[in-house]
Amino acid sequence: MDILGRSDRVDLPGLGLYNIHAKIDTGAYTSSLHCSRAEVVNEVLEFVLLDDEHPEFTGMIFTFKEFDLRVIRNSSGASEHRYIIKTTVKIFDQDILTEFSLSDRDTMRFPILLGRKILRHRFFIDVTKKNLSYRHKKSKKLKIKR
Numbered sequence: 837m838d839i840l841g842r843s844d845r846v847d848l849p850g851l852g853l854y855n856i857h858a859k860i861d862t863g864a865y866t867s868s869l870h871c872s873r874a875e876v877v878n879e880v881l882e883f884v885l886l887d888d889e890h891p892e893f894t895g896m897i898f899t900f901k902e903f904d905l906r907v908i909r910n911s912s913g914a915s916e917h918r919y920i921i922k923t924t925v926k927i928f929d930q931d932i933l934t935e936f937s938l939s940d941r942d943t944m945r946f947p948i949l950l951g952r953k954i955l956r957h958r959f960f961i962d963v964t965k966k967n968l969s970y971r972h973k974k975s976k977k978l979k980i981k982r
Contacts, residue, residue, distance in 0.1 A: 837958065838928045841965030846948060847926040851885065853892055855970065858948035860961055866908060866920075867954050870947035871938035874919050881919055883938055886947055908937050925954065928969045932958070 845855040848869075874883035881903040886893040904920040918937040925932050927950075934954045941947055955961065 837960055838930075839962050839965065839968055840927070840955070840959045841961075841968050842963045843946065843966045844927070845967060845970035846950070848923055848948075849926060849931075850923045851898060852894075852896075853885065856892060856948055857946045858950050859944075859946035860955065861949050862952050862955065862961060864911075864949055864951035865953055867925075867934055867936050867951045868939050868941065868949040869921075869936040870941035870944070871919075872940065874938050881921070883919070906937070908939075910939075925950075927959070928972055930958070 840860050843857065843859050846858045847854045848856065870886055871883050872885070872887040874881065876882075879901075881900045882897050883900075884895060884897055888895070900921050902922070905917055906920055907915050908918045909915050916939070918939055920935050920937050922933060922935050925934055932954060936948075941949070
């Protein structure tokens with residue numbers, strides 16, 4: 837089992853996002869993805885990821901025909917209705933299909949939060965470390981270039 841630290845950089849290849857900062861949060865059940873706008877139009881979920889201040893912001897509108905709407909308790913304990921999508925996240929060399937709730941995380945330091953649903957039975961967490969998956973990926977690229 838691989839070890840993750842308190843934060844890392846992950847890829848969301850299905851959304852065209854790479855090396856995005858993610859907080860590892862064993863207190864959260866569901867993973868969350870920063871979304872600046874989300875609405876259902878003709879039974880299709882349309883949303884914009886990140887916001888214009890984020891370096892990887894593209895303004896691109898993503899669409900999902902398959903999604904869910906659930907009540908999720910936020911970090912303050914208040915219940916919110918959030919859209920849920922499934923997409924692949926790449927951590928170390930693992931492509932993991934997982935659920936993300938879409939939420940406005942613009943006041944948060946990390947645009948992605950990885951909850952224990954994705955972490956469980958896959959990773960050990962060492963809060964004294966960070967960016968272990970990202971370093972692993974970079975070291976693999978250096979070995980390939982040599």
